[in-house]
Amino acid sequence: MLARASSSSCQDRWGGFDQAGGAVHTCDVARSTHSADQVSVFTARRVGPAGRAGNTVGTYLCADLRCAAVVHGPADAVRDRAEGSLPPEERAERIRTRLDSFVADVLRP
Numbered sequence: 878m879l880a881r882a883s884s885s886s887c888q889d890r891w892g893g894f895d896q897a898g899g900a901v902h903t904c905d906v907a908r909s910t911h912s913a914d915q916v917s918v919f920t921a922r923r924v925g926p927a928g929r930a931g932n933t934v935g936t937y938l939c940a941d942l943r944c945a946a947v948v949h950g951p952a953d954a955v956r957d958r959a960e961g962s963l964p965p966e967e968r969a970e971r972i973r974t975r976l977d978s979f980v981a982d983v984l985r986p
């Protein structure tokens with residue numbers, strides 16, 4: 878079960894400020910930047926004894942879960958400029974890899 882936490886409680890690991898001074902956050906999966914209220918921390922309980930003990934793993938995601946849309950969006954929506962210059966197929970593959978990594982963390986006993 879994936880749970881969404883309040884974005885106001887997240888740390889600024891991927892945070893910063895835009896040119897107008899507004900807070901921005903970066904989605905861990907798409908590496909795209911958004912206003913703070915458009916990125917949330919999502920957590921999932923780990924499997925097995927670790928999960929039963931209450932251990933969770935979390936990641937910052939686009940609050941609307943439209944991470945894949947960044948693949949066809951403007952490159953300037955991606956904070957990592959090198960990644961933003963990649964073709965859509967490569968960007969999509971990187972999103973899949975990051976999601977697989979998150980799921981692997983949840984499934985790790």
Ligand SMILES: [Zn+2]
Nearest residue numbers: 904907939944
């Ligand atoms: Zn995203």
